[in-house]
Amino acid sequence: MADVTRKDLFNLPEGLIYLDGNSLGPMPCAVPARIADMLDAEWGGLLIKGWNAAGWMDQPARVGDLVGRLIGAPAGTTVLGDTLSIKVYQAVAAAIKLRPGRRVILSDTGNFPTDLYMVEGLIKTLDQGYELRTVAPEAVAEAITGDVAAVMLTHVDYRTGRMHDMNAVTAAAHDKGAVMIWDLAHSAGALPVDMAGSNAEIAIGCTYKYLNGGPGAPAFIYVRADLADTVEPALSGWLGHRAPFDFTLNYKPGAGIERMRVGTPPVLQMTALEVAMQAWEDVDMHEVRAASLALQEQFIEEVEARVPDLTLASPRDGAVRGSQVSFEFEHGYAAMQALIHHDVIGDFRAPNIMRFGFTPLYLDAGDVTEAVDRLVKVMDGRLWDTPEFQTKSRVT
Amino acid sequence: MADVTRKDLFNLPEGLIYLDGNSLGPMPCAVPARIADMLDAEWGGLLIKGWNAAGWMDQPARVGDLVGRLIGAPAGTTVLGDTLSIKVYQAVAAAIKLRPGRRVILSDTGNFPTDLYMVEGLIKTLDQGYELRTVAPEAVAEAITGDVAAVMLTHVDYRTGRMHDMNAVTAAAHDKGAVMIWDLAHSAGALPVDMAGSNAEIAIGCTYKYLNGGPGAPAFIYVRADLADTVEPALSGWLGHRAPFDFTLNYKPGAGIERMRVGTPPVLQMTALEVAMQAWEDVDMHEVRAASLALQEQFIEEVEARVPDLTLASPRDGAVRGSQVSFEFEHGYAAMQALIHHDVIGDFRAPNIMRFGFTPLYLDAGDVTEAVDRLVKVMDGRLWDTPEFQTKSRVT
Numbered sequence: 001m002a003d004v005t006r007k008d009l010f011n012l013p014e015g016l017i018y019l020d021g022n023s024l025g026p027m028p029c030a031v032p033a034r035i036a037d038m039l040d041a042e043w044g045g046l047l048i049k050g051w052n053a054a055g056w057m058d059q060p061a062r063v064g065d066l067v068g069r070l071i072g073a074p075a076g077t078t079v080l081g082d083t084l085s086i087k088v089y090q091a092v093a094a095a096i097k098l099r100p101g102r103r104v105i106l107s108d109t110g111n112f113p114t115d116l117y118m119v120e121g122l123i124k125t126l127d128q129g130y131e132l133r134t135v136a137p138e139a140v141a142e143a144i145t146g147d148v149a150a151v152m153l154t155h156v157d158y159r160t161g162r163m164h165d166m167n168a169v170t171a172a173a174h175d176k177g178a179v180m181i182w183d184l185a186h187s188a189g190a191l192p193v194d195m196a197g198s199n200a201e202i203a204i205g206c207t208y209k210y211l212n213g214g215p216g217a218p219a220f221i222y223v224r225a226d227l228a229d230t231v232e233p234a235l236s237g238w239l240g241h242r243a244p245f246d247f248t249l250n251y252k253p254g255a256g257i258e259r260m261r262v263g264t265p266p267v268l269q270m271t272a273l274e275v276a277m278q279a280w281e282d283v284d285m286h287e288v289r290a291a292s293l294a295l296q297e298q299f300i301e302e303v304e305a306r307v308p309d310l311t312l313a314s315p316r317d318g319a320v321r322g323s324q325v326s327f328e329f330e331h332g333y334a335a336m337q338a339l340i341h342h343d344v345i346g347d348f349r350a351p352n353i354m355r356f357g358f359t360p361l362y363l364d365a366g367d368v369t370e371a372v373d374r375l376v377k378v379m380d381g382r383l384w385d386t387p388e389f390q391t392k393s394r395v396t
Numbered sequence: 397m398a399d400v401t402r403k404d405l406f407n408l409p410e411g412l413i414y415l416d417g418n419s420l421g422p423m424p425c426a427v428p429a430r431i432a433d434m435l436d437a438e439w440g441g442l443l444i445k446g447w448n449a450a451g452w453m454d455q456p457a458r459v460g461d462l463v464g465r466l467i468g469a470p471a472g473t474t475v476l477g478d479t480l481s482i483k484v485y486q487a488v489a490a491a492i493k494l495r496p497g498r499r500v501i502l503s504d505t506g507n508f509p510t511d512l513y514m515v516e517g518l519i520k521t522l523d524q525g526y527e528l529r530t531v532a533p534e535a536v537a538e539a540i541t542g543d544v545a546a547v548m549l550t551h552v553d554y555r556t557g558r559m560h561d562m563n564a565v566t567a568a569a570h571d572k573g574a575v576m577i578w579d580l581a582h583s584a585g586a587l588p589v590d591m592a593g594s595n596a597e598i599a600i601g602c603t604y605k606y607l608n609g610g611p612g613a614p615a616f617i618y619v620r621a622d623l624a625d626t627v628e629p630a631l632s633g634w635l636g637h638r639a640p641f642d643f644t645l646n647y648k649p650g651a652g653i654e655r656m657r658v659g660t661p662p663v664l665q666m667t668a669l670e671v672a673m674q675a676w677e678d679v680d681m682h683e684v685r686a687a688s689l690a691l692q693e694q695f696i697e698e699v700e701a702r703v704p705d706l707t708l709a710s711p712r713d714g715a716v717r718g719s720q721v722s723f724e725f726e727h728g729y730a731a732m733q734a735l736i737h738h739d740v741i742g743d744f745r746a747p748n749i750m751r752f753g754f755t756p757l758y759l760d761a762g763d764v765t766e767a768v769d770r771l772v773k774v775m776d777g778r779l780w781d782t783p784e785f786q787t788k789s790r791v792t
Contacts, residue, residue: 050611083659085633159643215446350642
């Protein structure tokens with residue numbers, strides 16, 4: 001198996017084992033110098049001229065292509081901007097306009113809540129009898145009926161790590177005439193994705209998890225090439241206009257994916273992300289996937305052998321699991337706090353899920369063994385039964 | 397007149413006179429060190445723990461209060477996030493739900509195009525017979541009729557600098573039962589604004605102009621205190637949920653202004669903005685206004701005396717002008733390029749407007765005289781008649 005590990009590219013505090021790159025990736029070492037240079041030479045030195053002279057204006061498309069390469073999106077079909085929540089809204093609003101006679105948006109109960117919330121908000125705003133229908137993740141394909149305008153799913157379940165069969169579900173959606181939207185939050189940079197090959201119409205995702213773009217890094221949206229000049233942008237902002245600097249009073253959508261841009265891009269975040277993408281330049285996602293699965297198998301095996309109180313909540317079959325492993329434990333919140341206190345960072349998702357992300361760019365087999373050693377200490381020592389680890393903070 | 401100048405707080409390249417702080421403010425000197433620290437100690441050192449331990453999660457409200465102070469918004473009524481385009485959508489979508497029987501959104505033809513584009517997109521998405529009605533800026537008050545759900549105006553015209561009478565227009569809107577939305581893009585940090593006193597329901601604005609938050613700094617939204625628990629967020633993202641980390645499947649709006657949050661905040665941008673706001677700590681906006689008007693009067697006087705080819709496009713009466721002065725000139729684009737080449741940065745707005753912003757925190761009377769000296773050189777030398785200055789770049 002090819003070695004994809006490149007720990008020296010990431011800023012990892014001494015002694016820390018970071019199993020939360022599926023929530024916020026660590027800082028690439030190249031970020032601080034590039035940001036310092038951007039501040040000094042670009043914002044500081046060029047001021048308003050930075051939009052042209054430093055390439056800020058084209059950055060959302062330029063970085064879009066870097067992300068696109070990792071998700072099987074042809075150049076010119078992916079653009080960065082906004083938050084993933086906004087991109088969900090944009091995607092679903094565009095999709096339902098492509099199927100005007102239909103009134104159902106289908107998703108699953110394992111979807112990340114904001115995806116469902118944004119659709120709920122869209123539906124309420126539209127007030128036209130749209131329905132958000134959610135079914136169990138396993139039941140999605142069968143639930144696609146002729147009244148479904150769009151199927152919107154997160155490819156990899158944020159809680160369990162269960163992965164949908166992208167090609168099969170997309171084919172099932174298309175078979176019933178529905179538009180397919182994939183949220184790649186837990187896929188981009190985690191495993192091979194072939195958007196073009198899947199034939200799905202729209203994909204969205206975030207860049208602060210596996211792509212290490214930094215806290216609040218912008219989201220991305222992909223639209224299938226043949227539809228990019230057809231979709232109607234509900235969020236029709238000036239930077240998606242065909243000629244933003246003509247300042248005309250009426251909106252004319254830009255060419256292709258550019259129309260999915262909305263407002264002024266966050267240049268500091270874009271710059272951090274653009275640097276972070278350098279870590280992916282010579283990475284083969286199939287090699288990342290193989291390495292991730294190996295780490296996950298090792299983790300499952302060691303935990304099940306040594307920590308019997310934890311019950312695997314992720315699919316046992318690696319082929320249908322993303323790049324994380326989740327275990328159920330009644331006192332999972334406190335156990336995770338105790339583990340974090342011992343410098344193994346994973347996270348907790350209500351009600352009882354201890355979640356561990358695997359990111360082979362900066363994790364190896366030795367880290368996995370050490371993480372389990374510390375987990376064993378936490379569990380054998382019943383450290384979760386300590387009041388200091390039981391107080392819930394707002395973000396877990 | 398009080399001296400509000402504090403040039404040492406800003407990174408201003410030697411010899412440059414920057415009259416474009418109404419487009420992108422210069423970098424506050426404190427930004428690079430704070431960002432370096434944020435990268436090293438927070439993202440780098442705390443990783444996911446930064447959301448709590450470094451206060452990232454509360455930053456949108458915390459910085460919201462700093463911005464709020466400058467616009468007469470009580471603590472807890474302003475929150476940061478997204479782009480101004482998104483905030484326009486959010487504001488108008490909320491406003492029209494407050495007036496369900498009405499179908500007109502009134503604005504003016506001087507509004508910044510993205511404000512109109514976003515409403516156009518909202519209307520098209522709604523497909524319920526809504527109408528965006530635009531009238532000349534001077535005709536707004538009279539055009540508010542009983543079918544107007546919301547009046548949405550930019551307080552200071554981006555092109556001419558003409559300023560609406562906030563209290564009078566708001567009263568006229570309320571008189572006809574319409575909701576009032578003010579876009580403070582060219583007001584926040586430029587002149588005194590009293591949102592609470594105006595009684596307007598909603599205000600929005602950006603922070604990369606007069607507030608010097610950096611390229612792509614987040615936007616803000618204010619909702620009048622008595623309505624904050626009433627407005628329905630169309631963009632109902634997880635961070636506007638009452639309990640985001642409960643991960644429930646249904647959206648419940650958060651308390652007060654928190655419901656206007658949407659997705660994960662851009663922490664690098666928020667941090668740059670939070671530092672930038674330090675420059676405003678002991679600033680009295682009435683003093684800033686007086687200093688700005690003095691600089692503008694001086695500029696108008698000197699230009700009119702020495703550059704007869706330029707025609708004032710801004711109101712002559714300072715009381716109805718924001719913090720910019722615009723002149724019309726047939727060859728304005730090339731003239732501005734030539735002036736920029738001579739290190740006086742203003743900008744151009746189609747079709748023929750040369751725009752100059754006045755920002756007393758880092759501009760003084762000597763700068764104004766020097767700027768006019770260089771403008772005279774450009775005009776007397778007919779430098780605008782040089783091919784190199786006539787080629788249009790994408791961003792002007």
